[in-house]
Amino acid sequence: MQTANLLPLVLVIAMVAYALAYMRSRSVAAPLGGIRNLKALPFYYAARAALWCAIPALIILGAWAGFEGKVIQNMVISSLPSESVPQTPGEASLVLSQISNVAAGKLDPNFVPAEIVGAADLLGQLRAQSSQFKTTLVLLIALLGGTFAWTRVKPHINARENVERTLRWIFFVCAAVAILTTVGIVFSVIFETVRFFGKVPITEFLFGTSWSPQTALRADQVGADGAFGIIPLFTGTLLISFIALAVSVPVGLLSAVYLSEYATKPMRATLKPMLEMLAGVPTVVYGFFAALTVAPFIRDLAEGIGLEASSQSALAAGLVMGIMIIPFVSSLSDDVINAVPQNLRDGSLALGATQSETMKNVIFPAALPGIMGGILLAASRAIGETMIVVMAAGLAAHLTANPLDSVTTVTVQIVTLLTGDQEFDSAKTLAAFALGMMLFIVTLLLNVVALKIVRKYREQYD
């Protein structure tokens, strides 16, 4: 039976267990003189039965569904005669897709070698067997769990404590998903990165000044001929991020100052949500805007004053990214400015300083560390932003500081390397994971430092 059908079935069994245990707890309680003589309410006996029924069965089901495919694949591969066992992972995926296409009837068995047809038959058999096993096992465990809990409906057992402890564990596991996600991210990039550094030396990667992963496509050509230098990607990323910050920091900061110090309450109440709308616009929309409106505009403008501009300029991507980050900077600075104690303000104003002098000489220095933290967070956003640069910045890795030239960024390269069909093992694909690792480390460092600064600053005034 399919996992998708098995899941509701298990839930139905759990519901039945719930109802039966509920009735049994009442009938157990009746001769004792009502449910007050039970250690827990009937609801808890019933809930316990449902949990016993569902949780073990669902764990088995999840594990089975997760690893079924891989195990069957390996069994099929190892059943192949030794001369046709694929040597490289690339061949393996080719053979596997052939086998599964034959098994699914998409590929005519007459067009492929006999051992593939045999393997396809085996695949079909294994799938059917696995499905049978899974169904039997899961249903059996659900029924056993339910029956066990049903027999344990006894007045002296405190079912409430059992249920509450289980729920606590479930809550804990949910909280631990955050850790699992981090671990998952780290491991998914680390393994591929290590394999990548097996093909391309790490010094090449970090200090090379030329990036052209296309050259590694041919199998007879090793990627280690200087094609994987990350420097142009880094300078490209920095250039675009710098332009973005040059737009968003002054605009965001000044609007935050105005909103928190000058604006009347109703003005603030209307302007702030409007600013935040900028943050809610999806990045693909900004990408569209940058690629189809801003970039041609900038090119025409530059040509109008006699400069040469690429149709995909760093300036266009950076400008639009800056617009996107404005609300981010402004709401962070707003928080920080509001956290400066009122008596600093009052003291300065009482000495006769104007509001702008108070702002510039008292509040701003006091808020500076917090603002710096905010800017670092904004920088990490800019570095990790993908869609705008994918659509509006180029693909060619130029080592340049000219904002009218086209540059490429780390995120753009990750996307271009991983979209389209590559084998999972080429240096090209692995390079994307190495880039992802660099991106993860850099943004993580920026975030940790920024959060530390912001927190320290907050403690100072609390």
Add this chain to the structure above:
Amino acid sequence: MTDQRSQAEIVRQSLKKRYRKEKRFRFYGIAAIAVALMSLVILFTDIIGKGYTGFIKTTITLEVPLDGEAMYLDDPTDKDQVSMADFQAPVLAALQQYFPEVTERADQRELSRLVGSYASNQVRDLLEGNPQLLGTTQTMEFLVHDTVSVYVKHADNPAYSIRLTEQQQAWVDELVGKGVVETSFNDVFFSRGDSREPSNAGILGAIIGSVLTMVVTLVIAFPVGVAAAVYLEEFAPQNKFTDFIEVNINNLAAVPSIIFGLLGLAVFIGLFGMPRSVPVVGGLVLALMTLPTIIISSRAAIKSVPPSIREAAEGIGASKMQVVLHHVVPLAMPGMMTGSIIGMAQALGETAPLLLIGMVAFIVEVPDGFFSSATVLPVQIYLWASSAEQGFVELASAGIMILLTFMITMNALAIWLRKRLERRW
């Protein structure tokens, strides 16, 4: 005394300058806000200006002579004949009724290019469905080719006519003048999946894909996020491990979304062998991405429930879990839902991680389940925006308008919920 007076004098003299500075500073603030709002306005007008034509389709109504001889077809029920027959011929013949002077082969080809390439399929389907129509003349409505469509919709803008020859422009102008070529509301756009030809492409597939993906995201992220928030606020002991969880959540909230795409590619597709480009994997990845947002806002909602409620419940003998499940969580629910809707709106607009797990594939069929290949709204917009045809650009902006409508609705719902249900203590 003289000293003091001169001091006051100095202050008075500098006052003007200082007030001017004050004014200038205030002006900078207003200018900054104006810049931000202006870019918002420009963004929206640009997209609406580019995209409103996406909601218009251009059709051509022709009297099509279904002449068997011209099509090399005498029995529409015969599959072999149908596969060999020339269904373009009657369309061209119908067009030639308006332009009998076109006899050159090259000119004829140009003329028949005015009609979309699906026209011949339409003729074939009609005949296969109703074989008795062979030999009659039928009135049929076709979509025009997308270059013609763009030309008709932007008749006043010469930039949109470059893909047509002058001869073709003259033909189109005449057909429009005769009322043969007409524009109407683009129902095709709302009822089909993607297509290679802009006038035949629709957004329904992407909308359904987005809905399926969002369902998966919601079903996973909301319960897990709320449970995690409850654990961290109510049950977690004060220790290093709890701190570690919190640090992780805060960092995950700031990890670039594309990294989650790498995670999905390596773990869900690579390790677990899940299929590419299906809503389930997309939903899982987006769920992991939105989880921190939901946890953080749910924790804030739980924190805002006053201690008096907890104390009262504990006072009459409720266990800790009962206090939480019967009182705290229901009272915090509006806040949790608001945070989740905002998180979901973010997830709806997310593109980058979905590119990596293969949701960029060109998919014509409207997806029919969580395990069928699909694309989502923002990815569809990206695909159209990077296509060369002018017709796709207007579709991309029309798609953006639909995406933004969804997002604005969701955010409005969140604000309404907050106003309506949230209690001030």
